Amino acid sequence: MTKKDLTxxxxxxxxxxxxxxxxxSSLVNQAVGANVYFKCENFQKTGAYKMRGATNAIxxxxxxxxxxxxxxxxxxxxxxxxxxxxxxxNVKATIVMPSNSPIAKKNGVVTYGGTILExxxxxxxxxxxxxxxxxxxxxxxxxxxxxxxxxxxxxxxxYELLKEYPDLEIVACPVGxxxxxxxxVLAAKYLSDDCKVIGGxxxxxxxxxxxxxxxQIETNDTANTIADGLRTQLGHHNFPxxxxxxxxxxxxxxxxxxxxxxxxxxxxxxxxxxxxxxxFAAVLKDKAQLxxxxxxxxxxxGNVDVNNLPFNI
Amino acid sequence: MTKKDLTxxxxxxxxxxxxxxxxxSSLVNQAVGANVYFKCENFQKTGAYKMRGATNAIxxxxxxxxxxxxxxxxxxxxxxxxxxxxxxxNVKATIVMPSNSPIAKKNGVVTYGGTILExxxxxxxxxxxxxxxxxxxxxxxxxxxxxxxxxxxxxxxxYELLKEYPDLEIVACPVGxxxxxxxxVLAAKYLSDDCKVIGGxxxxxxxxxxxxxxxQIETNDTANTIADGLRTQLGHHNFPxxxxxxxxxxxxxxxxxxxxxxxxxxxxxxxxxxxxxxxFAAVLKDKAQLxxxxxxxxxxxGNVDVNNLPFNI
Numbered sequence: 253m254t255k256k257d258l259t260x261x262x263x264x265x266x267x268x269x270x271x272x273x274x275x276x277s278s279l280v281n282q283a284v285g286a287n288v289y290f291k292c293e294n295f296q297k298t299g300a301y302k303m304r305g306a307t308n309a310i311x312x313x314x315x316x317x318x319x320x321x322x323x324x325x326x327x328x329x330x331x332x333x334x335x336x337x338x339x340x341x342n343v344k345a346t347i348v349m350p351s352n353s354p355i356a357k358k359n360g361v362v363t364y365g366g367t368i369l370e371x372x373x374x375x376x377x378x379x380x381x382x383x384x385x386x387x388x389x390x391x392x393x394x395x396x397x398x399x400x401x402x403x404x405x406x407x408x409x410x411y412e413l414l415k416e417y418p419d420l421e422i423v424a425c426p427v428g429x430x431x432x433x434x435x436x437v438l439a440a441k442y443l444s445d446d447c448k449v450i451g452g453x454x455x456x457x458x459x460x461x462x463x464x465x466x467x468q469i470e471t472n473d474t475a476n477t478i479a480d481g482l483r484t485q486l487g488h489h490n491f492p493x494x495x496x497x498x499x500x501x502x503x504x505x506x507x508x509x510x511x512x513x514x515x516x517x518x519x520x521x522x523x524x525x526x527x528x529x530x531x532f533a534a535v536l537k538d539k540a541q542l543x544x545x546x547x548x549x550x551x552x553x554g555n556v557d558v559n560n561l562p563f564n565i
Numbered sequence: 566m567t568k569k570d571l572t573x574x575x576x577x578x579x580x581x582x583x584x585x586x587x588x589x590s591s592l593v594n595q596a597v598g599a600n601v602y603f604k605c606e607n608f609q610k611t612g613a614y615k616m617r618g619a620t621n622a623i624x625x626x627x628x629x630x631x632x633x634x635x636x637x638x639x640x641x642x643x644x645x646x647x648x649x650x651x652x653x654x655n656v657k658a659t660i661v662m663p664s665n666s667p668i669a670k671k672n673g674v675v676t677y678g679g680t681i682l683e684x685x686x687x688x689x690x691x692x693x694x695x696x697x698x699x700x701x702x703x704x705x706x707x708x709x710x711x712x713x714x715x716x717x718x719x720x721x722x723x724y725e726l727l728k729e730y731p732d733l734e735i736v737a738c739p740v741g742x743x744x745x746x747x748x749x750v751l752a753a754k755y756l757s758d759d760c761k762v763i764g765g766x767x768x769x770x771x772x773x774x775x776x777x778x779x780x781q782i783e784t785n786d787t788a789n790t791i792a793d794g795l796r797t798q799l800g801h802h803n804f805p806x807x808x809x810x811x812x813x814x815x816x817x818x819x820x821x822x823x824x825x826x827x828x829x830x831x832x833x834x835x836x837x838x839x840x841x842x843x844x845f846a847a848v849l850k851d852k853a854q855l856x857x858x859x860x861x862x863x864x865x866x867g868n869v870d871v872n873n874l875p876f877n878i
Binding site: 273294295299514517518520521522523524554558559561563 | 586607608612827830831833834835836837867871872874876
């Protein structure tokens with residue numbers, strides 16, 4: 253991939269996405285001891301950066317492919333993003349969701365025009381049902397994170413951030429399936445001479461941290477983290493990019509995630525989801541190394557169930 | 566008061582406040598059937614518009630007055646605002662707070678450098694202790710809403726909004742003590758030929774609604790509303806302004822307040838306090854009258870206790 257691929261991707265998806273605002277807070281800067289710039293993808297359409305990659309993936313399909321629809325499996329933000337991106341482009345989207353997905357997520361998919369097919373809550377059942385739909389309808393399967401067009405699309409958040417703040421020394425983002433951080437390192441590489449990319453990851457799902465050490469994709473036996481967007485695994489498309497370019501990954505505890513989320517809600521008055529709080533928690537944890545630097549943090553999303561918050565515990 | 570008074574006030578306080586952003590949302594516009602512009606005072610310093618009036622009131626004091634400090638009674642946003650405004654100007658602030666004030670509010674005052682004196686939770690005890698401090702120290706009492714300099718300061722939120730969006734047809738804000746809506750009608754009168762100001766008020770504390778009907782200040786026997794910022798009474802400084810210029814006040818139920826708050830949190834991903842949700846609930850309730858108009862809504866603040874939210878009921 254080249255800088256032109258990323259620029260072309262950005263120009264392609266720009267009519268369908270928000271160029272989200274960048275917020276700052278003197279209280280946050282005091283707490284970190286650095287200058288922090290929050291790229292607010294919680295204000296993105298469907299409430300998360302996933303809209304970017306989903307839109308790019310569909311726009312790269314031929315007319316014939318589009319006429320047969322798209323399919324993915326996701327219980328999270330990509331389900332809503334692909335539904336909305338498909339709706340915008342008059343494409344049919346079928347979303348395979350585990351039967352135990354939260355009602356709010358299912359309703360989100362329906363609101364954005366997606367068709368839900370439920371399966372048992374295992375990765376095998378999810379992929380199996382998606383494969384069946386592809387075989388039966390000729391729809392194109394689009395993976396939520398392990399897909400080059402999705403990775404490029406997700407990279408446009410960091411692209412916008414570095415266009416607006418070209419002198420950032422660090423960009424931090426969460427690591428789940430790896431699409432966002434892989435896209436972000438491409439953007440940093442193409443737009444900056446020396447901007448490093450760091451990742452935040454829960455101890456409870458630290459496959460990327462361990463994969464960077466071992467040099468190969470490691471898996472999670474369990475993923476008991478409140479950061480529901482980060483319970484997934486790296487893939488063979490994004491891991492090589494991550495391995496070659498990510499500076500470091502900082503792991504955080506569940507308590508650190510909740511406290512970071514509370515801090516942003518209370519001080520900045522914006523709603524961020526736990527997966528985004530992971531990144532801020534990682535930056536706080538790493539503040540000795542980050543002192544005095546200019547740090548961009550990609551706030552990945554703001555989709556939470558307000559009936560079920562972690563604070564009063 | 567004149568337009569020059571308001572402009573002078575704005576220029577005086579500008580170095581100490583944020584010119585807060587104005588946000589829009591296509592989902593909100595669909596729900597209301599109009600074009601809505603949210604003036605986000607939840608992003609103001611100390612999390613509420615009160616910082617404006619508090620700053621103006623202190624800046625209008627002489628050096629000698631400032632040297633003796635300021636005092637107010639408040640269990641809410643004005644307590645924090647006066648503390649912070651005083652801290653910015655090296656003035657001592659004493660805050661009389663009812664003994665049952667939330668710990669979060671007390672901690673906010675302490676964080677911003679204010680000195681708390683506790684009293685019994687009655688309006689008489691509050692005023693009595695404040696009077697004692699004035700008599701003993703020579704400090705200047707600053708009322709949270711019934712003070713001309715405070716009213717002018719609060720009007721600068723609407724002033725900024727109309728400078729940015731001069732063609733608004735309606736500005737909506739909540740009605741509690743009356744400082745914000747009185748300041749807003751002054752701004753609308755000075756900056757626009759035909760912008761109307763409407764108010765939102767809980768049924769449970771509808772003294773302003775009843776006062777507009779009777780033509781004199783009515784009181785609340787009880788104020789059992791979740792909108793903690795609106796449990797207060799109109800005053801003799803702001804009521805004449807409100808009476809002469811406010812177009813109408815729309816009352817909303819507790820359920821409507823909570824649903825409006827949920828809508829903004831979930832769809833716009835910003836944290837607004839119940840008193841601000843009152844205004845959006847009022848606009849939703851009045852949408853038949855407001856259809857197709859350009860409406861500014863002043864989001865008054867974002868100070869909530871995340872440990873104690875109304876959603877999971």
